[in-house]
Amino acid sequence: MAEGLLEQVAREASAALRHAAEAWEPRVELREDGKVRAVSDGVATIGGLPGARFGELLTEESGARMIVLGLERDAISAALLDAAREVRPGDHVRRLGEAPHIRAGAGLLGRVVDPLGRPLDGLALVGLRDRVPLERPPPGLAERAAVRQPLLTGVLAIDAMFPIGRGQRELILGDEGTGKTSLVVDVLVRQATTDVIGVYVAIGRRRADVSRVAETLRAAGGRWVIVAAPEDDMPGLRYLAPYAGCAIAEHFAARGEHALVVYDDLSAHAVAWRELSLLLRRPAGREAYPGDIFYLHSRLVERATQLSADLGGGSITALPVATLESGRLSAYIPTNLISMTDGQIVLSRQLFAAGHKPAIDAGLSVSRVGGKAQPQALHTLAARLRLEYASFLELEVFARLGTRLEASTARRVEVGRRIRALLRSPRLSPLDVFAEVVRLILASDPEMLLAIPVEDVPEVAERLTAQARSHVGERAAALERDATIAEDEIEALRTQLRRLLAPGAEARRGAGAPGAGGEQGAGSGARAAGRSEGRGAAEEAAEEAAAPSGGEVARPSQEDAAASAEEASAEEASAEEAAPSGAKPGASAAGREGKGADEGPARRGADDEEAP
Structure with missing residues (x-):
């Protein structure tokens, strides 16, 4: 029995070997094998x-990877991609037969990786x-x-004056x-x-900065x-970093998603390429950059797009960042x-220093x-904002x-100062559409703006937004979804804001508010009430802006004041004589006060011109 079983096994094994x-079929497998000749500053020959x-x-025998960047007659030059692995002369190198790539998918969301897709946050990548x-x-x-959909940034100055559309390339300088x-983290x-x-692509940033950005985005949520x-x-x-970030964005855009890529910054990217080019012994050009520096960035920026509906309708919006030197826009990389x-947003050191x-x-x-691509609500309200602000x-x-300005000009200056205060955005507090609409309605109404002291504009705008939101209810959420508003809705919201800014309501809110906020509200109400009892806000603003360089309003001398008082008394007496017998003596004075108020800033400006 056992002998028969062994014979059967032997026959099956013999048949398998014969098959x-x-x-x-004999095959010859060729494999190219290279050897490291020299290593210098991250480049291997x-x-x-x-x-x-x-x-x-390429890969070295210890697992270190390199990318070929230079081809010569009898050697090649490759940039090292692994700083932790030491490559020495004499090590064997072989080809991988593939270009750099990165694995993408939903598993990347909320993660920090390097340009080759290796995790940097200590967790494994799955999916x-x-x-x-x-x-x-x-x-x-x-x-x-065509670019038709808006990309809301939450920064009023950008959404109102320099709107960005999905698929656009907007430079930050x-x-x-x-x-x-x-700014880009707020976006x-x-x-x-x-x-x-x-x-977010961090190029040449400190690890602490990258960690802070990751913590900020993680706290904000989103993808x-x-x-x-x-x-x-x-x-x-x-x-390789910016190309890796763009590749991840392309992965999501190909599936009909919308992606925003921030390259922070491309000046550091250009410096890295200049460093590699000099190590590869390539001829240097302007500012020591190689001749292909333009192509380095153009082939990257051109990948931002709004895809057609046949390809899913996804989009890639690019916000490249570049660093200026002493504000020189004419430098090589910025130009x-x-x-x-498709445009640039320039940040000013002087404005930053002024707060x-x-x-x-x-x-x-x-x-x-x-x-x-600007939303209809913002386009309607911000049509003239940029020209007026400029x-x-x-x-x-x-x-x-220190020149003396006309009253109308001084009024425009005071309105502009309040608009500038309105355009300030607190850190990590992006505005939604309703908050931007409220601020734009304030910016389009000089009388409301002049009723608020310049230093109180941001706080008052925040408070008005919260109060208006509580009145409109679901309409604020609908405005966030469709970003459209009708003219009658604008006027109703404007009327409501005027009512909330009325001196009586302001004083009541200030008196009833608890804590420090109530005290500040009471102060604002008192200032507003004081303006309503005495001079108007526009008059105060005009005098303040028309003051000489010393900062004080030019006032008449004592003799001129006495003369003016005598003239006023004489006019009062003549008016009493001319008044009907049933009229009260104070009626003519009240009429004159009302007439003076109706004449507005232009008349008061003329009186100021006559004063010494």
């Missing part, structure tokens, strides 16, 4: 590998099925659609320390309440990804980026596309020279 021998291609990944190449051609003209990162925080996925190549990473990783984007944050320079900033900035220059 394998018949199916076997490798001999062999004649079939290596530009941009191909990443798709391999996305870091570089790919930008969409063609037929694959794109400013000196070091002017709030560029704070990313605003997307937590929308359907936009935020991708976001951080691609980080800190300043102590190899220049090869810093070079390159300005020429390839106006975000420190947006309205004269140098522009959005060439977003106006077509006009105020010019007038303010003359006011600082």
